[in-house]
Amino acid sequence: MVTEKYLFKTREITLNVQDTAVVSVRRQKLSQTGLRVYANGRIGVAGALGVCDEGELAARARENLSLNILYPCEPSTGFMELDSRRGEMIPEEDFLAEVEEFLSELRRAQPDFSFSHQIKEEWSERRLVNDKGLDLKAQDEYISFTLLFREKGSLNIYDGVVGYAGKRYDRAEVLKLVNRVCTAYKNPVELKKAGTRPVVFLERNPTLGKLAKELNGQSFGTGSSLLTKKRGKKVFSSRFSLFQSLHPEDTYGPFFDAEGVVNDGFRYPLIKDGAVLCPYTDKTTAAKYNLPLTGSAVGSYDEVPKLGCRRLKIASSGRTVKELLGGEEGILIVMAEGGDFTPAGDYATPVQLAFAFDGEEFLGRLPQLKISGNLFTMFGKGFRGLSTDKPTPLGGDHFLVLDLKVEKL
Amino acid sequence: MYDFPPGLYTDVRVEKVFETKIDFLQEDLKECRIREHEAAFIRVFDGKRWYYTSTTDPGRIQEEIDALAALAGTTGARGTVAGHPVVEKFPVSTGEYLQFTAGKSIASIPKEEKIRLLTDYFPVLSGVPPVKLWRAFYRDKREQKEFYSSKGSRLIFDIQHTGLVFGFELARGKKRFSESFQKTGSYFSELQGEKENLENFLMQCTEFLNHARPVKPGKYTVVLAPLPAGIFAHESFGHKSEADFMMGDENAMKEWAIGKKVGAEILSIVDDGSRPGTGYVPFDDEGTPAQATYLVRNGILTGRLHSVATAAALGEEPTGNARAVGFPYEPIVRMTTTFILPGNKSKEELIGEVKEGILVERVQHGSGLSAFTMAPSLAYRIKNGKIADPLNISVITGDVFTTLAEIDGLSDRLELFSFVLGGCGKMEQFPLPVGFGGPYVRVRNLVVQ
Numbered sequence: 001m002v003t004e005k006y007l008f009k010t011r012e013i014t015l016n017v018q019d020t021a022v023v024s025v026r027r028q029k030l031s032q033t034g035l036r037v038y039a040n041g042r043i044g045v046a047g048a049l050g051v052c053d054e055g056e057l058a059a060r061a062r063e064n065l066s067l068n069i070l071y072p073c074e075p076s077t078g079f080m081e082l083d084s085r086r087g088e089m090i091p092e093e094d095f096l097a098e099v100e101e102f103l104s105e106l107r108r109a110q111p112d113f114s115f116s117h118q119i120k121e122e123w124s125e126r127r128l129v130n131d132k133g134l135d136l137k138a139q140d141e142y143i144s145f146t147l148l149f150r151e152k153g154s155l156n157i158y159d160g161v162v163g164y165a166g167k168r169y170d171r172a173e174v175l176k177l178v179n180r181v182c183t184a185y186k187n188p189v190e191l192k193k194a195g196t197r198p199v200v201f202l203e204r205n206p207t208l209g210k211l212a213k214e215l216n217g218q219s220f221g222t223g224s225s226l227l228t229k230k231r232g233k234k235v236f237s238s239r240f241s242l243f244q245s246l247h248p249e250d251t252y253g254p255f256f257d258a259e260g261v262v263n264d265g266f267r268y269p270l271i272k273d274g275a276v277l278c279p280y281t282d283k284t285t286a287a288k289y290n291l292p293l294t295g296s297a298v299g300s301y302d303e304v305p306k307l308g309c310r311r312l313k314i315a316s317s318g319r320t321v322k323e324l325l326g327g328e329e330g331i332l333i334v335m336a337e338g339g340d341f342t343p344a345g346d347y348a349t350p351v352q353l354a355f356a357f358d359g360e361e362f363l364g365r366l367p368q369l370k371i372s373g374n375l376f377t378m379f380g381k382g383f384r385g386l387s388t389d390k391p392t393p394l395g396g397d398h399f400l401v402l403d404l405k406v407e408k409l
Numbered sequence: 410m411y412d413f414p415p416g417l418y419t420d421v422r423v424e425k426v427f428e429t430k431i432d433f434l435q436e437d438l439k440e441c442r443i444r445e446h447e448a449a450f451i452r453v454f455d456g457k458r459w460y461y462t463s464t465t466d467p468g469r470i471q472e473e474i475d476a477l478a479a480l481a482g483t484t485g486a487r488g489t490v491a492g493h494p495v496v497e498k499f500p501v502s503t504g505e506y507l508q509f510t511a512g513k514s515i516a517s518i519p520k521e522e523k524i525r526l527l528t529d530y531f532p533v534l535s536g537v538p539p540v541k542l543w544r545a546f547y548r549d550k551r552e553q554k555e556f557y558s559s560k561g562s563r564l565i566f567d568i569q570h571t572g573l574v575f576g577f578e579l580a581r582g583k584k585r586f587s588e589s590f591q592k593t594g595s596y597f598s599e600l601q602g603e604k605e606n607l608e609n610f611l612m613q614c615t616e617f618l619n620h621a622r623p624v625k626p627g628k629y630t631v632v633l634a635p636l637p638a639g640i641f642a643h644e645s646f647g648h649k650s651e652a653d654f655m656m657g658d659e660n661a662m663k664e665w666a667i668g669k670k671v672g673a674e675i676l677s678i679v680d681d682g683s684r685p686g687t688g689y690v691p692f693d694d695e696g697t698p699a700q701a702t703y704l705v706r707n708g709i710l711t712g713r714l715h716s717v718a719t720a721a722a723l724g725e726e727p728t729g730n731a732r733a734v735g736f737p738y739e740p741i742v743r744m745t746t747t748f749i750l751p752g753n754k755s756k757e758e759l760i761g762e763v764k765e766g767i768l769v770e771r772v773q774h775g776s777g778l779s780a781f782t783m784a785p786s787l788a789y790r791i792k793n794g795k796i797a798d799p800l801n802i803s804v805i806t807g808d809v810f811t812t813l814a815e816i817d818g819l820s821d822r823l824e825l826f827s828f829v830l831g832g833c834g835k836m837e838q839f840p841l842p843v844g845f846g847g848p849y850v851r852v853r854n855l856v857v858q
Contacts, residue, residue: 016739016836019657024459025480028737031465049446050465067441067520114658118836153660155810156779157648218434224541224578226585304440306432338782339804340773343585346623348803348858350780368780370806372858409780409806409856 002075003058004130006034006258008301012122013092015099017147020107020115022100034301035061036130043071047302069304073283076260077133084140084248084255088168089121102171109175110182115147116158126254136262138254143169147178151185160185160334160353165252166395177392180362181334184355189364192329192356197406198384199371200321200330200357202397203314206349210341210375211242212309215270217296220279221289226345226375227276234275235376237383241315242271244280244294251311258305259283261295267313268294274380282307314400317385321399322359324384331366331406332357345375350409373404411471413559414478416489418454418496420558421470422694423447424736427516431523431547436531441520448736449473450694454496455481456489463737494721501561502696507553509569509595515549518597523547526600527573533604534575537611539618543577548829549597554694562696570687570842572829573600575607579618586618588771588786593827595685617787621799624788624857630766631805631855632759632791635824637772637783639845642678642749643833644777645809646671647845650680650704650712651730651742651835652719662723669710672813677750678705680714682729686827688746688844690732695740697727704747708813716742734838743835749847752819756849759818761794767857768796769805782806807855818851 014026034047035057044064046057090098099119106115120143127137144165148158162181164174201207219225227235246255247266256262259282269277281289282297285307298308317324332355339349350370356363373382382403390398413419425447432440446465451473453460460477464470490496511517527545534543549571556564572593579586590610592603633641648654655661682690682699691699695717703711715723716731719742731740760768771787783805790797807815825846832840 018653021657022458024461024739026461026739028463030463030737045442047442047444049448064441067438069438069441116654150654150658150661152658153664155661155664157651157654158778218542219578222542222578224580224585224587302444303430303442306439335778337778338774338776338780338784338806340784342623342801342803343587344583344623344801346801346803350782350804350806352778352780370856370858372803 001037001039002130002132004036004038004075004128004134006036006301007127008032009125010122012120013095014118014120015096016118017103018116020103022096022103025096032301033057037061037065038071038075039065041070041072043069043304045302045304071284071304073287075130075132075134078262079135080262081137082248082255084138085123086167089141089143090169092121095121098171102174105175106178109179112152112186113149113182114152115149117146117148119145124253128256128260134260136256136260138256140248140252142167142252145174149182164392164394164396168394170394173392173394184362185365187364189356189366191366191369191406191408194407195405196403198325198328198330198401199404199406200332201400201402202391203386203400204397205333205400206336206339207347207378207402208312210345210347212312215279216309217279217281217285217289217291217307221285221291225279227279230276231278232275234273236271236274236379237381238274239317239385240271240274240379240383241269243267243269243313243315244296245311245313250313257282257295257297257310258299259295259297261293261297263295270294280309314386316388316398318388319385320359320389321387321401324387324401325359330357330359330401331369332362336371341375346372347374347378348372368409370407370409371404373402378402378404410557410563411474414474417478417481418490418499418559419452419474420556420562420695421449421451421474423449423467423555425553426550428550429515429520429523429547431527433527433545435543438524441524443520450733450736450739451477452739453477453481454490456493459739461739495718496560498717498721498727499558499560499695500697500727502556502564502692502698503562504564506566506691509551509567513596515551515569515571515597530575530604530607533607533611534577537615539579539581539615540577540611541580543575546574546830548572556692556694556696558696564692564696566691568689568691569595570827570829571595571597571600572827574830579614581618584618586614588614591829593687593829595689613787617799621801624767624800624802626858628854629857630763630851630853631857632763632766632768633850633852634768634770635847635849636826637769637775637785638749638847638850639747639826640772640775640783641781641850642847643744643747643843643845644775645781645812646678646704646777647680647744647747648777650714651744652713652715652723653742656719656722665710665713667710667712670708671710671810672705672708673816674708675752675819676705676708676813676816677703678747679703679750680730680744680747682745684746684825684844686746686825686844687829687842688744688827690729690745693729693731693740694733695727695731697729697731699729699745702728714742714744716740732841734841738838741836741838743841744833744843746825746844748823748825748845749819749850751821751823751848754818754820756820759820759849759851760791760796762818763791763851764793766791767800777809779809780806781809781812803858805855805857807852812852812855815853816850817853820849823848
């Protein structure tokens with residue numbers, strides 16, 4: 001019998017913002033402990049919040065072996081510790097005062113807008129350790145500004161969203177980003193030309209959700225994925241490569257998955273030069289369908305690890321967004337909610353807020369649009385690339401440029 | 410009970426939670442988790458700002474109250490809270506309102522019985538050839554909440570819901586389709602006897618997989634079944650009725666003045682936390698009792714959803730809509746069960762009057778900003794008043810206020826829906842259990858892609 005302990009510790013300070021002022025301060029400190037036992041190809045799990053009796057947890061986990069939850073895989077082994085904190089956030093004791101200063105400057109700079117939502121800092125530690133020799137520990141931190149903005153008098157709940165999440169803070173840079181967005185918003189422009197146009201997303205956007213669905217190892221293995229029979233075949237652009245990533249530069253959180261799998265360089269290639277290499281898998285899925293193990297198990301502290309999608313990261317094209325636009329005017333998607341893919345991969349969505357974009361400046365607010373395309377063409381001949389640059393030098397997502405059909409709504 | 414610091418408003422919400430999560434991937438049991446915990450959320454208001462914290466150790470509540478009071482004392486305007494309009498608005502609620510105790514509590518049902526409930530349905534799922542992958546889920550949750558405030562509230566109440574969900578992915582040749590079937594209730598006994606309904610739904614999905622064709626994009630008259638109609642009410646109007654979005658904006662308050670015409674005359678929308686289901690909250694997380702709030706009556710804006718703070722700011726009354734998704738979070742303005750009231754046509758009349766249109770029976774999701782959107786799963790062409798062939802549709806959109814004015818028919822029967830997977834998201838608080846529904850709703854001129 002192998003016993004494994006999964007520890008979550010989180011500390012955060014959250015400021016709720018309403019009408020560009022802090023209305024509440026929330027401090028949280030949470031610890032969660034999970035105990036897993038593995039025996040005879042089965043797993044038992046138990047968990048608790050806060051201070052707990054680990055002996056009692058282990059007893060409950062052993063009792064849960066009787067549920068016969070099959071786990072025909074070996075627990076992981078190995079040692080690694082990674083501290084991804086950079087110490088470039090706002091010190092906790094200064095957080096409220098600094099955010100009040102930031103909002104004060106924002107009120108002066110953008111008197112026609114009301115900002116709301118949340119500004120937060122979070123520190124986390126996650127550890128997975130077992131009596132077979134596994135000991136993984138990850139520490140991380142991030143600061144996030146998520147500001148919904150509304151032009152005063154607007155009938156909408158919000159007119160747009162501007163934000164930044166990363167491991168660095170610089171008041172001037174965050175203000176610069178918000179001001180760029182608000183300035184563009186106040187300048188309505190027409191859509192110069194409908195038809196197939198370069199559409200610019202931030203990297204994490206709904207189109208990746210469809211890839212995540214189709215690259216799910218279970219769907220792949222059972223034959224319900226559109227990519228099931230495409231393994232080893234080139235179905236996307238030769239410029240398109242995709243990784244599953246827990247690299248600290250790509251995401252926040254631990255570098256290991258819920259089963260303690262650590263990939264070389266923290267990334268695993270799923271699509272290379274347009275060819276489907278494999279779906280993402282956890283240990284059970286990899287074994288069941290004879291697929292490579294990609295380390296994509298998820299699960300809360302007190303759950304059986306299961307297959308889930310981690311961060312999907314597109315390989316950089318090595319060019320700036322301006323170069324990817326190639327002199328054309330792009331459509332920068334700021335807010336596109338409510339659309340979806342059909343089962344066959346056809347995509348359509350309304351775009352509530354988009355800016356005309358030359359690769360350097362946000363030129364103005366476009367009318368409401370609808371965009372459409374197909375999974376295999378948008379990441380096929382319509383894939384221009386992932387930029388080297390980002391909306392703010394502080395960090396966050398890169399730009400993704402895809403050719404899609406664009407029309408006025 | 411607690412030593413509330415003088416000069417400040419303080420409240421404490423204690424949550425005692427029992428919940429079960431059982432997951433099967435096809436016939437393999439993947440999860441059987443029972444969580445039980447007691448935790449508390451504490452708030453202090455100093456007249457200027459709120460201070461929040463939470464604890465998983467009920468023995469530390471007093472310590473946490475004192476720590477928040479000290480924080481308020483250093484940065485706030487301590488001593489001014491008496492007579493503050495927000496504090497004045499807080500109701501004083503007392504009493505014990507426990508409905509789901511002893512044998513009525515889902516905690517009294519052994520986990521083996523909950524597993525058996527699911528496995529009894531497995532032959533139905535495994536006997537349909539196009540079903541390539543299926544999952545079965547059981548969920549239940551009983552929350553007993555205690556609410557204590559420095560104004561004198563001393564309240565104990567409970568809520569409970571339970572449900573099962575079967576999700577399945579179908580494939581035939583190059584065609585793909587995924588859907589789910591679910592049954593929910595307040596009591597375990599309500600989940601029995603759904604085999605025939607599941608079989609019929611699987612047959613409908615198989616037919617859809619085999620025969621659905623892409624829709625020709627364009628503008629259509631669309632008949633929304635009660636489920637999509639409820640999503641429409643929730644997304645397109647419910648969120649706009651949450652009063653916190655207009656805080657501090659006088660222009661928005663004028664634009665959203667009670668009495669304004671916002672939709673067709675036949676349209677009435679209600680939010681009601683006293684309806685049984687996943688939107689049931691007899692008291693909200695500030696101790697305000699549930700009530701039916703008419704958001705729209707006969708096309709006229711008649712009400713909105715409030716917490717105590719938003720009601721005080723707008724000079725209105727709390728509506729029982731301050732809800733938190735769990736003990737680490739503060740209550741914010743949320744919906745409960747939101748629905749469109751029925752009209753006077755039969756479903757057959759409503760569809761029979763459409764020459765060329767679309768019936769949307771099920772949707773994957775919806776949204777509602779200035780434009781509302783809906784991503785249908787099961788949708789059908791209506792031709793000469795009859796339901797015809799199935800259609801694949803990516804998205805249906807329309808301007809919210811134009812669409813509300815384009816509603817030209819309502820069927821005569823209200824259906825309400827509850828959900829045990831997913832829920833409503835707002836700020837970081839997701840998923841909050843809500844309910845919604847309506848009759849069949851006919852809308853002209855929707856953009857279909």
